[in-house]
Every structure is written in structure tokens, then in C-alpha cells.
Amino acid sequence: MNPRPLWQIMVLFFLIALAPVHCEALDTQRDVARANDLYESQRFQEAAKIYESLVGQGVQNGYLFYNLGNAYYRQGKKGLSILNYLRAQQLLPRNADLQANLNYATQNTEDKIAPKRSGILRNLFFWLDSINRNENLLALALANFLFWTSLTLWLIYRNRVFDILRKTALALTLAGLISNGAMSYLDFGSRNQRGVVLTKLVEVKSSFGKGHVTLFRLHEGAVVSILGEKDQWNQIQLEEDKKGWTLKTALGAV
């Protein structure tokens, strides 16, 4: 028997590896179609339940969070709506419809606190607001590919073009690494997490504990920065340097 050519084995291996991803995508699309039909028939609660179950299964998709935000908004749950819009924004940073709905939902809250993101690092890495984590990682993978490929070509041909190319690609790879590091810090850094008030009204205390002085009140849909936690309490900060403690159950972390 002739041995099977290597490329045939590689294609087979690739198809087998791809099969679970394809099946998973088909299941997700079927559930989303059902939820969308329910939404169109104004059965927003049932639609939101299906969207939530997909999120619970580990599906991370910007449009799914967007639709879930819409479903909650239709139910009058502005806090959950803004929370899901913000989650969607991390995956679809350039989507105009999402931005419009987020602005609209924010304008319809009591406090009208728009989710702003600022800081030296964010200003320095200004492009991070326009790309998502996957795109940032893909750019790094491309730069990495370009670097190693140009390095390989330079090793074979040793000419000026590939020398310049490999140095440029190295600079791009380093820039990609720094960009990914900055994004991870900004998204997951201990002082960079954002939260949305989910209850109708929440009292922000001077310290963790119900007996402390109430500093100010926030209403559903207000976006705050979560600075830390202690027991059942989160330390939060508003944009205008107002800090305080509130119950964890009143907040949803983005």
C-alpha cells in the first residue's frame, strides 16, 4: 500500500480540528434565530433568556450582547441593558448602532453618567478604543509572522530589502506586544474595571457597612469604576472623583 501523501493527512487533520468549531457555530445560530424571532414577537423576556443561556455557554459575541442589551431595554431594565452594551462595545468597538443605543440608553437614565474612558495610558494607546482584543492579537500574530518570515528570508538571501523588512517587522512585533500588554492592563487591571448600577437606587457609603454615612446616591444605569472589594462591598469611583462603597449585588461588572 502506498503511503498517503503528507498534504492529504494535513488537510484531514485540519478538517477534523475544525469540525467542533463548525458544529458549535451552527448551534449558536439556531438559538440566536429563535431568540430573534421571540424578540420580534415582543416576547423580550424569553428572548433575553435564550441570549443569556448562550452567554452562559461561553459564547462571546458582540452582536449577542447587543441584542441582549436591546432585550433588557425593552423590558425596562436599563442597568442590565447598559451593562450588555458595554460588554458588546469591548467586542465591537466601531459599531455605530451599538454606540447609538448605548448613548440613548444612558440619556434615559436618572444620572445620565456616560461611560467615559480616559487616562494617560488610554490617551497614549488611543487606537485601543477602536479595536478589540482579537484584532489586537491578530495584528501581533501578523507582525510576528512577518518578522519570522522576513528573518527566514534574510537568512537565505542576506540582502538589504529583507534586512530592512526584518527590522521593520521586529519594530512592529514589539509595538504589537506593547499594545497587547497595554490592552490587557486597561481591560483587566485592578483599577480599570467598570461596573453598572443594576438596582433602581443605590446608596454609596463612606466605608463598607450599612451603618456608615451615605455620601451620595446613584440610580440604575450609572457607570462607575470599581476600585476594589471587601466582603460584600465594592469600592467605586465616579468620574468626578467621588469615591465610596456600595453593595456588590447592586453592581454588574463589565
Next chain:
Amino acid sequence: MRFYLISRYCAYILCGLFLTAALPAAQVYAKEIGLTASVDKTEISLEDSVNLSIAVNGVKTAPSPALPDLKDFDIRSTGTQTQVQVINSQVSKSIVFTYNLVPQKAGQLEIGAARLELDGKIYSTKPIIVTVKQVAAQSRSGRLVFAEASISKNKLFVNEQAIYTFKLFRRVNARNINLKQTFDGFREEPLGQDKQYSQVVDGLQYNVYEVSKALFPSKVGVLEIPPSRVDIDILIQDKSRSHSDPFFDRFFNDPFFGGTSSAHKTLRTSTIQVEALPLPEQDKPAGFSNLVGQFAISARLGKHELEFGDSTTLTLTISGKGNVYDIPTPNLDVLDQFKVYPDQPDFKKWIDGKNLAGGKTFKWALVPLRDGDLQVPPISLSYFDPAAGKYITRQTKKISLKITQAPAREKLKIVQAPQSAIAPQAPEVKILGEDILPIHTRLSDFSNQALTGPRRNYLWAAFLAPVFLFCGTAWWVRHKDRLKYDLAFTRNKNAYRSAKKRLQKTQSAGNGESIVEISKALREYVGDKLNLPGAAFTPVEVELKLREKRFPEESAKSMRALLEKCEEIQYRGGAQRPVASDKLIEESFEVLEKLEKKL
């Protein structure tokens, strides 16, 4: 407490002993101040250098000694070392200043006395004579490194182009290559990038570094191109560090891993004489501007028909081979017809075959002074063609222009629109209500964006695949280089294949020389495998060599036995040599395979 006291007493005793030993030593410093000079070699060739060490003995610190006039040498590098010696409890200290001297000429060269003033007393060294021998012109054969220079023409006209080629040949790794060339009496122009390639000289492969220059003699007479001088540090492999395995030899003998020592060489090419002839006075055209070579001239006009008042551009290009930087600005005789606005000429040079070529482009904006039919007269260029040995004048064609009278221009009517007509009306759309935008319905957009499971694996593969590609290529390039440059490795790699081929040929031929062929194939296999010169080994030597190289004892013995068997058959038959049996050939194959497997 008691232990502490004992320790303290011991410390006092040790300090006392040290001071007792140190005091006389300090006196020794004062007594033995001296200045000595020494060289590492007293007989060298003009290519080598000599290390001069000037030691100041008996002092802790000393200023640099004043060196004698070393006009016959170039001083390359300096360094300072401090040496401390303890002999019979006497400490002697010296500071050694080292200089690397590169001789400038052959003969008995004197390194004069170096002087040093210390505490008002002057110390000096004894002069040293160094014999510097001329390098034999024919001695390039087998050398590790040598340099050559040549010129394309030894007899040429002033301003005619000649190609000077310098080549550095080396068989060893080298660094700090510094080339010095002077071309007094010539104008020099580089001819492209320096080249690097391999060349076989007298059966040995050399890496060649080639520099070419276009030279143009600037005066008449016999001119001398002084020797090109190249300073180079060659890296020589330390024999003590050589490994039995050629792979490791090559890998670890890389300068990065050490194992090499450096030797400085100063190579000089021979002086080249060139006779520069004057340009002939006969038939020299008027306005000739020392342009020598082969040139062409062309002219082009932007527009041939234009209205009076408009301008057109005249472009003139002179290009060719020779002293292109001497291309003159041509005389444009059109001032009675045009107002002329010259542009900055554009000069470019390039390599045409092995010659320097170039061109100058001149541009003039011409504004006609009157209407009607005008003409740009021919523009001429004279140059001397050394190949034809005569002056040549080339000229452009006459260019005609037609200038028409411009039609009367329409008068500009300036009107202003009323403000009310310009100001845009703001749209007055009444917002009746607001709502969120609808949900997203394109199902294909709902794929999971999370990097988990297979997606994460693909990402890792995307990151790692080019790294593996690079590693594989690096291995391949290194392997290819070894096959190209490492003779031992190539012999080792091809040994089995060559031997097998030879045995198969012998098997199919089956003639009277077959035993000799088998024996030869086996010996050559051993020679190639172990990188030994030739193939004239006795069976005992073969066994010993194989054992030395840590081949299994059993395989070495088998090889010896086989070779002895071949010899026995070979010499047993007398005049009529017996044909090798298939069994013997099969046995040879087995022994070779066994040796290959054991590697």
C-alpha cells in the same frame, strides 16, 4: 570568649607576618626600578606585525614612556598590564606598556630607545633591531590570506577611464578588515557595491572580497598607483580545541564560542605603473572641455506650437561612458528669439558593464519674444574617443516652433450673489420620537469570538509556525554551508554512498580488478569517514584509526578482517587475479552498513 581571644591573637600574628614580609618588599621596589623593552619576534615578514612590550619594573604606578621615533612602523594599538611576582617572599611589580608595530618597509628596522623620567632620573631601553623580509610575489599558493590588485589599462590618455580592481582572498574567518587606498594623480569613482564571492585558487577555495574603482588620470606622465594596504585580523583555530566530531568542530570553532586566536596581518598589493598620454592637439575642436569617452546628445521640446506669452521646456540630455562628471553645460544660442530660464541640471551616474557611465539633463524654460516660426539651433558636444583615437563632435537636430498670437481674452465679469441666495436653509425636521435601534439579525455574525479550544490552538500555531520555519531554515542553511565549505563533513556525508556505488559497479562488472576495487572502496570509505588524506592504509591502520575515532571494536575488527581477506585474495593468484565472489561483496556491504548504523 576564649575562642574569640585566640582568634584575635592569630589575627595580630598574621598582620605582623604580613608587615614583616611587606617592608623589605617595599625596599625592593625602590632598589629595582628599571626600564626594559622586548619584542615577541625579531624576524617577520612585511605582512606581519611585532608586539613591543616596555616594562617599567619596581614601581606601583608609572607614566607612559616616551617612545622613540618609529617612522618605519605604524603603531596600531596599545595596552597596559600590571604584573606582580612573588619569589622567595620578595614581591616584584612591573607595569608593561604594549604596542603593536606594523612595519612600513622591508629591511633591518630599528626600534630606538624608549625613555622614562622617574623622580628626576631618566631611564631608557636598549634599541632593538627587527628584520623585516619582503613577501615573495609568487608565494600566494596555499596562503591563508593574500591580496591582489590589477588595472584594466597601463597606457591611456589623460581623463580616460581605467578600472582598478582590488581583491582580498581569504581561507579563514577574519575581522577588522580595514582597506586603505590612495590614488594620487587620479580622479577616483567607486564602481558599485563591493563584491563577495568564492573562487578556487590553486585547488583551494577562497572567499574573495572585491573592490573596483574607475580611475581617471588627471595629469600627463608615468603615474604610480601606490600599493593598496589592507589591515586584517585573521582568526586561526586553536589546534588544542579541535574535536573529533566535524559538526562540533565547525559549531564550536565559531568565533562566538572562542577556540580561535587572532593574528594581525598587513597585506599590500604591488605598485602599478600607468602611463598617461596627452590628448592630441591636432584637430582639437573649439570649446573642447576635456570630455573623454563615448557620449551621445539629444534634445526634446515640450510643445512645438504655443501661444505668444506661453512657455515651453527644452530638455537636453548628454549621456555616455567616461569622465561623466566633466560633462559641460552646453551653450544655448537662442537669446535673440527667447527669454531663457535655466533649471538646475540633473546628474546621474550608473555602471554600464564594467565602466562608469552617467548623464546630465539640462532644462530651460523658453518664453518666445515674438510670434511666428522660431527655431532652436543645433547644440553641439565635442569629446575625445580613446577607442577611435580622435575627437568627435555630435550635435542635436534643429527644432522648429510655431508661435501663434493669443486670442483676445474675455473680460472677467465680477458679480456678487445676494446673501440670502447663498445661505443654506437649515433643515427643519421635527423629531417626533426616539427609540433604540433594532437587534442584529445576520446569523453568520454570531460566531463565538472567544479564543478558546481549537481557536486558541490555531492562534498558537500561527505564532509558533513561523518560528519553526525559521529554525528549520536556519538548520538547512547551516547544513548547506557545511556541505559547501566543510570538506570533512561533505566527505563524511558522501562516504557511504560513494562506497556503495563503487561496490555495486564492481559487482556488475565482475572483472579481474574487482578485488582491488573492493579494497579501494573500503579504504576510501574509511578515509572519507574519518577525513584522512589519501586511501593508502594497511588493514591494521584502518582498525586503529576506527578505534581512535571510537567506532565499536567489533566493527573495526570486521573491517580489518575484510581488508586482509581482500589482500590475501589479491596477492594469492599471482599473474591471474581471481574475480571477487558475490559473497565477498555482500560481506563488504554488511560491514559498511554496520559501520553506518553504529555512527
